[in-house]
Amino acid sequence: xxxPGLQLSSISFSRCGExxxxxxxxxxxxxxxxxxxxxxxxxxxxDTATLPVEAxxxxxxxxxxxxxxxxxxxxxxxxxxxLLRALLARRLAGQERMPEAGLSPERLFIVNGSQQALALASxxxxxxxxxxxxxxxxxxxxxxxxxxxxxxxxxxxxxSSNRIDPEGVExxxxxxxxxxxxxxxxxxxxxSYFANPSSRTLGEEEKRAVAEILAxxxxxxxxxxxAAYRELYYRSPPVxxxxxxxxxxxxxxxxxxxxxxxxxxxxxxxxxGYCTSREWLDRILxxxxxxxxxxxxxxQALLEEILANxxxxxxxxxxxxxxxxxxxxxxxxxxxxxxxxxxxxxxVPEGGLYLWLRGPDGLDTRxxxxxxxxxxxxxxxxxxxxxxxxxxxxxxxxxxxxxxxxPDDLREAxxxxxxxxxxxSAG
Ligand SMILES: Cc1ncc(COP(=O)(O)O)c(C=O)c1O
Numbered sequence: 001x002x003x004p005g006l007q008l009s010s011i012s013f014s015r016c017g018e019x020x021x022x023x024x025x026x027x028x029x030x031x032x033x034x035x036x037x038x039x040x041x042x043x044x045x046x047d048t049a050t051l052p053v054e055a056x057x058x059x060x061x062x063x064x065x066x067x068x069x070x071x072x073x074x075x076x077x078x079x080x081x082x083l084l085r086a087l088l089a090r091r092l093a094g095q096e097r098m099p100e101a102g103l104s105p106e107r108l109f110i111v112n113g114s115q116q117a118l119a120l121a122s123x124x125x126x127x128x129x130x131x132x133x134x135x136x137x138x139x140x141x142x143x144x145x146x147x148x149x150x151x152x153x154x155x156x157x158x159x160s161s162n163r164i165d166p167e168g169v170e171x172x173x174x175x176x177x178x179x180x181x182x183x184x185x186x187x188x189x190x191x192s193y194f195a196n197p198s199s200r201t202l203g204e205e206e207k208r209a210v211a212e213i214l215a216x217x218x219x220x221x222x223x224x225x226x227a228a229y230r231e232l233y234y235r236s237p238p239v240x241x242x243x244x245x246x247x248x249x250x251x252x253x254x255x256x257x258x259x260x261x262x263x264x265x266x267x268x269x270x271x272x273g274y275c276t277s278r279e280w281l282d283r284i285l286x287x288x289x290x291x292x293x294x295x296x297x298x299x300q301a302l303l304e305e306i307l308a309n310x311x312x313x314x315x316x317x318x319x320x321x322x323x324x325x326x327x328x329x330x331x332x333x334x335x336x337x338x339x340x341x342x343x344x345x346x347x348v349p350e351g352g353l354y355l356w357l358r359g360p361d362g363l364d365t366r367x368x369x370x371x372x373x374x375x376x377x378x379x380x381x382x383x384x385x386x387x388x389x390x391x392x393x394x395x396x397x398x399x400x401x402x403x404x405x406x407p408d409d410l411r412e413a414x415x416x417x418x419x420x421x422x423x424x425s426a427g
Contacts, residue, residue, distance in 0.1 A: 031376060035379065037379050040381045043404060044353065044403065045266070047323070048404060055311040056265070059305035059311070075293070076294045076295075078285055078288055084307070086105040090103075096242060107274055109273050110300055113270065114258065117271060117272075122151065122224070124283040130152070131185045133155075133187070135189070135191060136158055137197055137388035137394075139195070139196045140387040142189060157171070162198075162200070190225050190226065192230075193227050194229035195229065196352070197399035199349035200356075204241065211246070215251070222253045222254070223243050225242055225243045228258070229262060230258065231263040232319070232320065234350055235320075238351070244276065252276075253280050255273055255277075257272070257273050258271065258273075264306070270299050326402040326410055327402050330414050334346075337415060344359055353401055359371075366395055371420065382398045385399060400417070
């Protein structure tokens with residue numbers, strides 16, 4: 001019985017923001033902070049030592065010395081600064097080997113990192129109970145976005161060489177049709193270049209096969225192509241064009257996502273989307289207007305300078321060499337210490353920030369399981385691979401990030417990791 005006049009507080013929350021799965025990654029990060037001397041191969045952070053302080057100082061000085069009011073410190077527009085959009089559209093057209101004017105800045109919008117575009121674009125497409133087709137494995141934060149919306153991620157099947165399997169996709173669509181779920185598929189999400197977590201780049205034929213199979217069924221579904229790591233190749237740019245530039249995708253609404261965080265400065269948190277559908281774009285912008293009515297005008301103005309004066313490209317050249325060096329430091333110790341001899345397998349990436357490892361038969365890499373505890377005890381942390389699978393439990397994989405640690409720390413982290421793997425294989 002509540003005494004009169006005393007109110008019990010009670011909050012009735014909406015479904016949005018509900019935590020459907022335990023926040024395993026947050027637990028891991030908390031453990032990392034609690035463990036002194038731990039070397040984390042888990043965080044997807046970029047290299048701190050090479051962050052472009054001088055390029056940004058010069059860009060700021062240039063902006064500040066311009067005659068007239070400092071408009072860059074005022075609110076900007078919801079869609080983003082016109083010059084930045086034009087520069088990014090031109091840059092993207094260059095990567096696609098399209099004519100300079102091939103992509104219209106009108107279809108390009110600026111966001112608080114491509115993460116914001118992922119959330120907005122999915123929110124305007126999906127209702128609870130809908131389905132988004134994803135890769136296996138895929139970007140686990142996007143899986144959280146989907147689950148937060150009550151959307152079911154369904155994986156595109158792979159063949160024995162880890163390529164999207166056209167027959168498997170046909171079969172999947174047939175099963176979805178049979179269960180009455182075909183109309184619930186609202187989008188296809190592809191991380192197409194040096195993906196997180198697999199570091200894999202989708203081949204042109206894989207992308208085309210997906211489009212052809214969908215088109216044959218009259219399913220010209222929205223495609224969300226996440227190209228967050230496209231710029232982070234080590235030696236040569238990926239040859240495969242994006243869905244924006246593949247004939248087979250004509251007639252599909254496409255949203256291409258790029259970012260200036262990973263290839264330049266994560267702290268500026270600026271990304272962009274290019275949308276071929278006017279209506280999809282308008283809805284995304286309408287929702288963005290409700291969130292923030294425009295990303296930081298100051299960060300955008302700085303990036304305009306940086307892109308226009310060539311500092312962006314110069315920084316990237318250094319960054320690519322740096323990430324290749326770091327990847328090799330980690331990879332070499334894993335090989336020297338004979339991790340393959342313990343039944344572990346991985347492919348050496350040609351870009352990106354991750355090694356994606358498959359453990360030996362029977363190994364369980366999940367958080368809280370003995371292998372994970374052994375690694376923590378030895379002072380090394382990874383991302384358990386089960387987080388990256390949309391609709392099935394897969395416990396043999398894990399992701400190692402080499403973005404943030406120094407080469408020496410990476411070598412030490414690799415030695416600790418192999419020591420834990422050796423212990424695990426000895427039983
Ligand atoms: C595949 C992928 N997409 C999108 C993002 C979001 O990046 P940002 O919001 O910094 O552009 C990330 C970040 O790790 C990612 O790995």
